[in-house]
Amino acid sequence: MENDKIRVLPDGVANQIAAGEVVGRPASVVKELMENSVDAGSRTITVNYKDGGRSLIQVVDDGCGMSETDARLAFERHATSKIRRAEDLYQLASFGFRGEALPSVASVAEVELRTRTADREIGTQVVIHGGRFVSQEPVQTAVGTQFLVKNLFYNTPARRRFLKEANVEGRHIRSEFLRVALCNPEVAFSLYDNDVLIATLPASNLRQRIVSAIGGKDIAKNLLEVGADTSIVRIEGFVGRPSAAKKTNREQYLFVNGRYFSSPYFRKAILQAYEKLIAPDTQPSYFLYLTIDPQRIDVNVHPQKTEIKFDDEQAVWQIFNAAVRESLGRLGVVPMMDFEMDSSIDIPVFREDAAFRIPDLGINPDFNPFREEKTAAPHVSRASDNRAPKHWENLYPVREDDATEPGFPEQRFKEYDSAELEFIDGSDSGTVQQTLELDAERPFSGVLPFGKRYCVARLREGLAVVDLRRAFERVLFERYRGLLGNNASVTQQLLFPEQVALTREEQALIAESGGEIEAMGFDFRTERDGVSVFGIPADLPDAQIAGTLRELLAELRETGACTDEKRHERMAAILARRGALSLGEAADADAAGRLLGELFACGSFNYTPDGASVLIYITDEEIAGRFNA
Numbered sequence: 001m002e003n004d005k006i007r008v009l010p011d012g013v014a015n016q017i018a019a020g021e022v023v024g025r026p027a028s029v030v031k032e033l034m035e036n037s038v039d040a041g042s043r044t045i046t047v048n049y050k051d052g053g054r055s056l057i058q059v060v061d062d063g064c065g066m067s068e069t070d071a072r073l074a075f076e077r078h079a080t081s082k083i084r085r086a087e088d089l090y091q092l093a094s095f096g097f098r099g100e101a102l103p104s105v106a107s108v109a110e111v112e113l114r115t116r117t118a119d120r121e122i123g124t125q126v127v128i129h130g131g132r133f134v135s136q137e138p139v140q141t142a143v144g145t146q147f148l149v150k151n152l153f154y155n156t157p158a159r160r161r162f163l164k165e166a167n168v169e170g171r172h173i174r175s176e177f178l179r180v181a182l183c184n185p186e187v188a189f190s191l192y193d194n195d196v197l198i199a200t201l202p203a204s205n206l207r208q209r210i211v212s213a214i215g216g217k218d219i220a221k222n223l224l225e226v227g228a229d230t231s232i233v234r235i236e237g238f239v240g241r242p243s244a245a246k247k248t249n250r251e252q253y254l255f256v257n258g259r260y261f262s263s264p265y266f267r268k269a270i271l272q273a274y275e276k277l278i279a280p281d282t283q284p285s286y287f288l289y290l291t292i293d294p295q296r297i298d299v300n301v302h303p304q305k306t307e308i309k310f311d312d313e314q315a316v317w318q319i320f321n322a323a324v325r326e327s328l329g330r331l332g333v334v335p336m337m338d339f340e341m342d343s344s345i346d347i348p349v350f351r352e353d354a355a356f357r358i359p360d361l362g363i364n365p366d367f368n369p370f371r372e373e374k375t376a377a378p379h380v381s382r383a384s385d386n387r388a389p390k391h392w393e394n395l396y397p398v399r400e401d402d403a404t405e406p407g408f409p410e411q412r413f414k415e416y417d418s419a420e421l422e423f424i425d426g427s428d429s430g431t432v433q434q435t436l437e438l439d440a441e442r443p444f445s446g447v448l449p450f451g452k453r454y455c456v457a458r459l460r461e462g463l464a465v466v467d468l469r470r471a472f473e474r475v476l477f478e479r480y481r482g483l484l485g486n487n488a489s490v491t492q493q494l495l496f497p498e499q500v501a502l503t504r505e506e507q508a509l510i511a512e513s514g515g516e517i518e519a520m521g522f523d524f525r526t527e528r529d530g531v532s533v534f535g536i537p538a539d540l541p542d543a544q545i546a547g548t549l550r551e552l553l554a555e556l557r558e559t560g561a562c563t564d565e566k567r568h569e570r571m572a573a574i575l576a577r578r579g580a581l582s583l584g585e586a587a588d589a590d591a592a593g594r595l596l597g598e599l600f601a602c603g604s605f606n607y608t609p610d611g612a613s614v615l616i617y618i619t620d621e622e623i624a625g626r627f628n629a
Helices: 010-023 026-039 068-073 087-093 100-108 158-161 166-182 205-212 262-272 315-332 430-437 468-485 506-521 542-558 564-580 589-600 621-624
Strands: 042-048 056-061 110-116 125-129 132-139 144-150 188-195 196-201 223-229 233-240 252-256 259-261 284-294 445-448 454-459 462-467 489-502 523-526 531-539 617-619
Touching: 010 506, 026 056, 026 100, 026 144, 026 166, 026 205, 026 542, 056 564, 068 125, 068 132, 068 233, 100 110, 110 531, 144 589, 166 188, 166 196, 166 205, 166 259, 166 506, 196 205, 205 223, 205 284, 233 259, 233 315, 252 262, 262 315, 284 315, 445 489, 445 589, 454 589, 462 468, 462 621, 468 589, 489 523, 489 542, 506 523, 531 542, 542 564, 617 621
Parallel strands: 042 188, 252 284
Antiparallel strands: 042 056, 056 144, 110 125, 110 144, 125 132, 188 196, 223 233, 233 284, 252 259, 445 454, 454 462, 462 617, 489 531, 523 531
8 A cells, every 4th residue: 555645634734725725815814704703793893913914813893702612613624603504505694604714714823712602701712723722711701702813824934925014914904804894884893003093984874884994085975876676686886986087996896795706797897887988097986785696696616705606697797887877877977868758669560461562772873893983973962963062071071980989999998917017218119219319419490389289390301290298298207207216306395285185095005105205205294084285296286286196106006016216117107197287288489399309308208108109200201202292
């Protein structure tokens, strides 16, 4: 038997493998313990963590508690009070059901459980280290359950090394905290970071819970109610106004039967309802709750239970889309169909003796597809032979397909990681850059503004049509990038402070990265619901303060691991794009000339930092070719 290769794994190894599926990071522990507290009927749940959850995670509730026997069995594999047989998986009304969470957590940490039921005066305390039972003894404790998870992954150092910094793990914990809190508004929640209260959510209704959980004064007025009740599913909740869409929006939540889940398929249904209402690079907010027969869904797909299968997936997709469109239609931004109108179609009854007239088929006998003519005369009806066109538009009719705005391509719903996007420096973009490098003295002449934001100039052997706003954006980008790289940002003080409301997540982020925001030229002071801004970077319009600050925070959240140089480029790009909006819609020749002088002095000028063309260059040869000269 020495050649046998298959072995039964010891319980300790099997528990740690299961922990890898259930407990990926400290946030996973918080999620499992909070969901257990909700299942226990708790009315108040408190979460405290230290060092990003590495050293301590504490969850205290006032639920039903556990007896001495149940407290000990809770740490056994597949020991659960939620189901009794396999058929119960199709009638789930609780978060947990596998009985894997607690043994998985206990196998990779030092766990202490204190619990008491209402019918007992003394509770019980169970201590388990690394999956090994240490002790169980009576203890004086309040009704409910208290979990203390210490030194997470202390016995698996390789996995502990892969944990991120404390502030990053803290953000993940806050994210899981919000998910559980948003789908249980009737429960009061509190969150502490190193014993400091950072969020308190009293029991309330759904709308108040969303406003208090997300934070910020703007979200309350931007929520639109959604409601749809069908034989398949009931959908309720709120979506954000199109005007409140953001560049990177984390305020997107889907819940089914009180359980958070993620679904790119249903997310697309929501985004399609916003088509042509928001900019292609923005995202709407939504908080949608589904209630469906548990037998129509399967939550036993993934250990994290965030992937759910639906029996009627396509029908639910249509209901999603229609419900959001109906909500937006009440706002008046989506055309609505009046289903109350009598739209019946008169279909005659078939009769054998009835005579039916065959429709006439119009044929042009003069049409010859093989006729070789340089220009084909348009076919004109007799009624319009003697009618001369009164406007030049009649000579060149516009096709219907040219007049309609094309829909957004399907690929716009694909999400890209901002770390994968690279700035276009324009160093290899055409002959214009190479030509101007030979004559940097005054490469242009004859500046002539036209339209609202464009100008044309003589540029060596051709003409350049320049978008002045994009040119200003490129100039500002080079200016901001140089200042950020040298830590020499310029601040212009405001006459009156600007109050900017921030969400809970944004407040936590600005507390962590406030130094970088100040280095960009912002002078601010943190308040209870946001910040008071006293100074802003030079050339930034006053109207862009709130939007710029939120976009910078979102960029810092996405690119926290980037190098300083790459981060400075992204920050400079945001400031430049916002600052370019201060350029007026019209400019005189002198102002346009000065701007072109700054543009062509840049190392690269063909594109904005985001890759949009700054100028169109037409050579003399191309112009001559247009005239057949």
